[in-house]
Amino acid sequence: MDKIAVLGAGSWGTALSIVLADNGNKVHLWTHKQAQAEEINELHRNERYLDVDLPENIVGFSDLPKAITNVKAIVMVVPTKAIREVSQQLNSILDSRIPIIHASKGIEPGTLKRVSQMLGEELELYNAEDIVVLSGPSHAEEVALRHPTTVTVASLNKENAKVAQELFINEAFRVYTSTDVLGIELGGALKNIIAIGAGISDGLGYGDNAKAALMTRGLAEIARLGTKLGADPLSFLGLSGVGDLIVTCTSVHSRNWRAGNLLGKGHNLDEVLEEMGMVVEGVRTVKAAYQFAEEENVEMPITTGIYQVLFEHQKPKDVVEQLMSRSKREEMDDIAHLLYERYTN
Incomplete structure (x- = not known):
């Protein structure tokens, strides 16, 4: 039985631990909270995050060195704001490359670094090219119940991507591979913005027409920036793009949708984050x-509008009116044009 360390015992880290455990691995699920590790070990539960019984081959750890002792691979599922800190702790422990x-799923404000780039900068034994990203339409609640789920693992190191595929793939959790790390990471991160917008739309009481438009034009924004980069x-147009966008914008499981929904109903950002009690x-x-x-001179009106709601105290309804009154333009000037330019030149 191989040992796999999962760092981060939130809902997604716990769900991925279940997948790994189902595949016959002994999972070391690390949390910085000792009480949470004890709950995992004594009750085989992680009640705050997922309402399921955990397989007995998931073992909780609050000691990081012990959690990664003799493991075959490490799965990082900590919030993006903790990536650098946890990576620095790993430097004093890791003595070989696994x-x-x-x-x-996120981008670091200020540096604009993706998670693989942050890991490549902080981990002394690794380059960003060695890191594998796992992304796709995958609510933790459904993965934990073994509902059919499909994701992508991407890395410039094809051997590492294959290792990740073999670790996770099973009858309920299908895994594809890719080498477009940039596209997979950006799709997974940027769709959360559009999901906040979808929640705002629902909170304002708008219907399916508004949400469909928001998702479609949001995808155009994501592709416009991603292709520029x-x-x-x-x-x-794959799992970590339109697939993840659909699931995150249309489900009450989505934290980002729930946050947006509260904003649409009139709550301010501080109230929303306090109400959520989890990372958004x-x-x-x-x-x-x-x-x-702004730096890349890419037009992203939906993102700009949501920024105004979150950080400039604009009223959501006013932002919607601004978006609806923008100047006229053709629709097929975005993804279709990008694909044409990419594959005909």
Whole structure:
């Protein structure tokens, strides 16, 4: 039985631990909270995050060195704001290179670094090219119940991507591979912005027409920025693009949708974050994407509008009116054009 360390015992880290445990691995699930580790070991539960019984081959740890002792691979599922800190702790423990897979979705404000880039900067034994990203339409609640789920693992190191695929793939959890790390990471991070917008739309009482438009035009924004940065536009039509966008914008399982829904109902950002009680990655990502759009001179009106709601205290309804009154333009000037330019030149 191989040992796999999963760093981060939130809902997503716990769900991925279940997948790994189902595949016959002994999972070392690390949390910085000792009481949480004890709950995992004594009750085989992680009640705050998932309402399921955990397999007995998932073992909780609050001691990081012990959690990664003799493991075959490390899966990083900590919030993006903790990536650098945990990586620095790993430097004093790791003495050999083992595959590192991350399943965190976000961009660091200020530096505009993706998670694989942060890991490559902080981990002394690794380059960003060695890191594997796991992303796709995958609510933790459904993965934990073994509902059919499909994701992508991406890395420039094809051997590491294959290792990740073999670790996770089973009858309920299908895994594809890709080498477009940039596109897969950006799709997974930026869709959280659009999910906040979808929640705002629902909170305002708008219907399916508004949400469909928001998702479609949001995908165009994601592809516009991603392609400008060098990603393959086809990635945004795949699992970590349109697939993740659909599931995150249309489900009450989505933290980002729930946060947006509260904003649409009139709550301010501080109230929303207090009510949620968990990390809402899209809030940080809005800051980063807004900065990206300005620096790269990429038009992202939906992202800009959500930034105004979150950080400039604009009323959601006023932002919607601004978006609806923008100047006239053709529709097929975004993804279709990007694909045409990419594959006909």
